[in-house]
Amino acid sequence: MSNFSAESEDNFSMAFVINLADGTGREFYISTQGEAVPLDTPSNAEALILKTPNQVDKQLEAFTKLFPGTCRLYAIERREFEHRQQKLRNPPEKN
Structure with missing residues (x-):
């Protein structure tokens, strides 16, 4: 049995975000x-979080x-x- 709570285990799991670089490098x-x-701009938009390579x-x-x-x-x-x-x-x- 793990000493970590489910929440803290979640913090250690791999998760990915899709980034995009335009032609100007932004x-x-x-x-x-x-x-x-x-x-680089403050926003309330949440990033799409992906949890599996698929x-x-x-x-x-x-x-x-x-x-x-x-x-x-690319994924980061x-x-x-x-x-x-x-x-x-x-x-x-x-x-």
């Missing part, structure tokens, strides 16, 4: 509504058809996504 994430939301593959295939060929779609681990989002929304101050 980054977006795919929301639960299927929209591309700028990673879900990731199916969603990448579906979204690839919706965006221009100059856009690059949820923790890395949250770190990138935080970094882009709150860039370090220049001295």
Whole structure:
């Protein structure tokens, strides 16, 4: 039996978010509504969280058809996504 609660075990499970980079290098994430939301802009839109490689593959295939060929779609681990989002929304101050 695990010492972790179900909630804390959930925090350690792998989860992925689909990111999109446009031709100019700007980054977006795919929301639960299927929209591309700028990673560097505050938004209430929740990221589409995928928990299995099969879900990731199916969603990448579906979204690839919706965006221009100059856009690059890729899956990123949820923790890395949250770190990138935080970094882009709150860039370090220049001295």
